[in-house]
Amino acid sequence: MLARLSLLVALCLTLAGISPVAAGTLKQEQLRFPRVRAAYDSRLDVAKRLFEAKQLSWPPPPVFWRAFKQDKSLELWALNRETGKYVLVKEYEVCRLSGTMGPKRREGDYQIPEGFYEFTEFNPASSYHLSLRINYPNSSDRILGDRKKLGGDIFVHGDCVTIGCLPMTDEQIDEIYLITLEARGAGQAHIPIHIFPTRLAGPSWEKLLEEAGSFSLWHVAQRIRGARPRSAEELRTFWKNLKVDYDYFEASKTLPKISVGEDGRYRFE
Template sequence: MNKLVLILTALLFLSLMPGKFKENQKRYSRVRTAYAEKEAGVIKLLTEKSVEIEKLEIYLRAFKYEKEIELWARNKGEKKFKLIKIYDVCRTSGRLGPKRKEGDFQIPEGFYHIDAFNPASSYYLSMRINYPNKSDRILGYKQKLGGNICIHGNCVTIGCLPITDNEIKELYLFCIEAKDCGQSNIPVTVYPARLTNNNYKNLVEKYNSEKDKVNLWTDLKAAYDKFSESKSLPTVTFLQSGRHEIK
């Protein structure tokens, strides 16, 4: 088992201990630097939206075409999220559409959550999403799906969502605080683009012969609309076909 896997496994275990996650993360110098440089700004951003850091829950939405990651937050117990900040994705790879196999350079699309933190990443700081999810395992190339897809710093990618080192310090800190408050899963939805009615129509028309893409985008569109209307997370059920039921 290599060093990276050992670190991720240990930190995943520690993340299950309420109130201990931040303490263990701050054993790493990059995390301590992030707190020294960004903590005051994080608190300010949350205070401006009436979100208390001691009650923090967050949600991330990524848009491949626009090259953006949105950070949404709410107080624990509230239904509606509030937009806190938008981060620029500074490098991309692949095309619009889901990731279906290892080595295709695709950034995944679909419904995910953060499943591991790496404070000693080769890409400064990184947070791994749980690709392949249930849908990816059904519709992708069996045994060759790839993995280790992350939101990270260092502004390089072959399928990840990179932001600058300066901004990953802040976003990583937000995620630490949410985990430390007891948020077991930080949801991450990755969209091909902002699925406004016009954008969705254009995508479906352009890729109408590629049913795998259109089916996924139809499910993502349903989730996009529900969140846009209510600012609360829809319930997503993974179906045996690889599609999703959105409620």
């Protein structure tokens, strides 16, 4: 009887898109590593208080991360199950940047990606303290980027150094890592991170469009490394596509369903 019940639970988790092994043992496996244990010792109570202050449950409800490159900001949002809307929990400062505004299109271009991604791996023994892998290149990148040499290994990590990632201080990544790990352990199979050049509204949006020409010069310079140059109009078109999601979330505090068309553009439902 117990075996049948266990099988039924495993089947339900699988149908929900949650790996029973990942949901049940990931945290235990992670806690074998000294840096993860130290993160829990130093930041767990702090993280719990962040959620309590917003009247949110712990372990976390579904979380959502949103980054703004020019603003050097990484936001943590969590779902309020009663309202069905996301609540801003905390804003972290990204401590360094590389490249310029605009998407990553090739290995070695020093660009931080822009677009809609997920965290896919937890690295407890990173060369940069702790790190969370971002699933770059996504379907859009594979269409719009250099298909022969897209690159990869994009992370949110510690140690405050970067050549295309989102680096944090070690104290910050401790907190970010354990919150994301707790969300995964609570059953969140897909943990989104949306990366924007800047806030796509008001003066910052207007300035971004005005300065697209100067940003395109950086992309033209990437020809030295073999990358195809990006025009100002190409950048503006790309950012206007990202803005659909930005505006939707700002208005509703909910996430749209995102897909990618054959042209590489994001589609929203």
